[in-house]
Amino acid sequence: MKKTVFVIMPFVQANNRDQDELTKFFTDxxxxxxxxxxxxxxxxxxxxSSDDFLILDNILLDLANADLVxxxxxxxxxxxxxxFELGIRLSVSHKPVILIRENLDSNKSMFDVHGxxxxxxxxxxxxDLERFLIKKISEYDDDSSKYSSPVLKILNHEAAFWMQLPIRKASAFLGGISSAADANLRAFTKAINIFLRKNEVHDFLVDDPATVYKPIESLSExxxxxxxxxSFSYNISSIPSLDSYLSSVYLLGLIEESIERKFxxxxxxYSLHFNKGNSGFFWDRRFDEIHAYAKETLILMNLCRTTIKILRSKQGSEERNEYIKSFDGIINSSEFENM
Structure with missing residues (x-):
C-alpha cells in the first residue's frame, strides 16, 4: 500500500496565479x-484539498491520516x-508537515509557526522546490520520528486529544481480553496438571501457566x-469481550490499518477454533487441540498487550515501529495460517 501525501494549498487565487495556474503548479x-x-x-x-470552506468529513480524515502533509x-x-486546515493537522497528528510559500516582495509577514x-x-x-520536497520526504521516510507536532508537543500529548478517550477505551478493552485469556490459561493449566497427575504422567512440569504449551509440547513423544x-475432557471457556470486539472493532481509525486487520x-x-463445541472439529488428535489452545491463548494475550503499547506510542516513532515488529513476530508464530 502506498503512503499518502496530502497538499493544503490555495485553490482559486494566490498572488498573481489563478485557479488554472495553481492546479498546473500542483500537478507539475x-x-x-x-x-x-x-x-x-x-x-x-x-x-x-479544495477551497470550499466546508471542511467535509473526508478532508478531516485526509488531514488526520496522511503520512505527510x-x-x-x-x-x-x-x-x-x-x-484552518494546517491548524487541524497540527492538532491531530505527530506525522510530518512541510511548509512552503511563494517568495514575493508583496507578501505580508506571517506569524511564526513555532518549530x-x-x-x-x-x-x-x-x-529547487521539487528537489527540496523530495529531499525532505526522503528524510522523513528514513526517520519520521524526527518530526513532532509543535501543538501536541506543547500539550504533551502523544496522540491528538480527540483520540485519547477512544484510545483509552480500546486499551481497556484489550486489557480485559488479555486478562480473560490469562485467567483461562491458569484454569486450563490447573485442570491438565490434576488430570495428568492422576494418570501418573510425572514428566509434566509447569513453571508458568502462560507458557504451559511448552511442557505439553514435550509430551509429543x-x-x-x-x-x-x-480422554482428557475440558470445557474451553469463551472470552465474551473477544466476541464483543468482533462486533464493534474498537481499533478502527486508532491504529495502523494493517495492524487492525491482522488483529x-x-x-x-481464535473465536472460531475455540468456540464451545467447535474446538474438536479442527484437529486430528486431542493432543493437537490441547497444545493449540494453550499456545494460541498465549498469543492472543501477547497480541493484546503489544497492541496496547502501539496505541499508546507516538505515530511514526522508532518505539512504535519496534512494537509493530514485535506484533508481527507474535502473530507469525500462530498455527492458524498453516491449517
Whole structure:
C-alpha cells in the first residue's frame, strides 16, 4: 500500500496565479515529481484539498491520516482555509508537515509557526522546490520520528486529544481480553496438571501457566501421555469481550490499518477454533487441540498487550515501529495460517 501525501494549498487565487495556474503548479511541481521520483521509489500518492470552506468529513480524515502533509502558504496573506486546515493537522497528528510559500516582495509577514520552517520558492526556479520536497520526504521516510507536532508537543500529548478517550477505551478493552485469556490459561493449566497427575504422567512440569504449551509440547513423544490425553475432557471457556470486539472493532481509525486487520483476522480465527463445541472439529488428535489452545491463548494475550503499547506510542516513532515488529513476530508464530 502506498503512503499518502496530502497538499493544503490555495485553490482559486494566490498572488498573481489563478485557479488554472495553481492546479498546473500542483500537478507539475508537487504531485508528478513526488510520485515519479526515483529517490522515493514510487511509494507515495499525492492529493490535495479544495477551497470550499466546508471542511467535509473526508478532508478531516485526509488531514488526520496522511503520512505527510505539504502546506502552501502562498498569497499576499495566507489563505484562510489553508491556515484552518494546517491548524487541524497540527492538532491531530505527530506525522510530518512541510511548509512552503511563494517568495514575493508583496507578501505580508506571517506569524511564526513555532518549530516549523517554511521553504520560500520562486516560480522561476521550481526545480529547487521539487528537489527540496523530495529531499525532505526522503528524510522523513528514513526517520519520521524526527518530526513532532509543535501543538501536541506543547500539550504533551502523544496522540491528538480527540483520540485519547477512544484510545483509552480500546486499551481497556484489550486489557480485559488479555486478562480473560490469562485467567483461562491458569484454569486450563490447573485442570491438565490434576488430570495428568492422576494418570501418573510425572514428566509434566509447569513453571508458568502462560507458557504451559511448552511442557505439553514435550509430551509429543510420550506414548503413555498421548494415549492418556485422548480422554482428557475440558470445557474451553469463551472470552465474551473477544466476541464483543468482533462486533464493534474498537481499533478502527486508532491504529495502523494493517495492524487492525491482522488483529481482527486473528480474533476471528481464535473465536472460531475455540468456540464451545467447535474446538474438536479442527484437529486430528486431542493432543493437537490441547497444545493449540494453550499456545494460541498465549498469543492472543501477547497480541493484546503489544497492541496496547502501539496505541499508546507516538505515530511514526522508532518505539512504535519496534512494537509493530514485535506484533508481527507474535502473530507469525500462530498455527492458524498453516491449517
Amino acid at each position: 511541481h508537487i504531485k508528478d515529481p513526488i510520485e515519479n521520483s526515483r529517490d522515493l521509489d514510487g511509494k507515495y500518492v499525492v492529493n490535495r 505539504i502546506c502552501d502558504l502562498s498569497g499576499v496573506t495566507a489563505n484562510a482555509n489553508v491556515i 516549523l520552517h517554511a521553504f520560500h520558492y520562486k516560480m522561476s526556479s521550481t526545480k 510420550n506414548v503413555k501421555a498421548l494415549n492418556c490425553l485422548e 481482527r483476522t486473528y480474533a476471528m480465527h
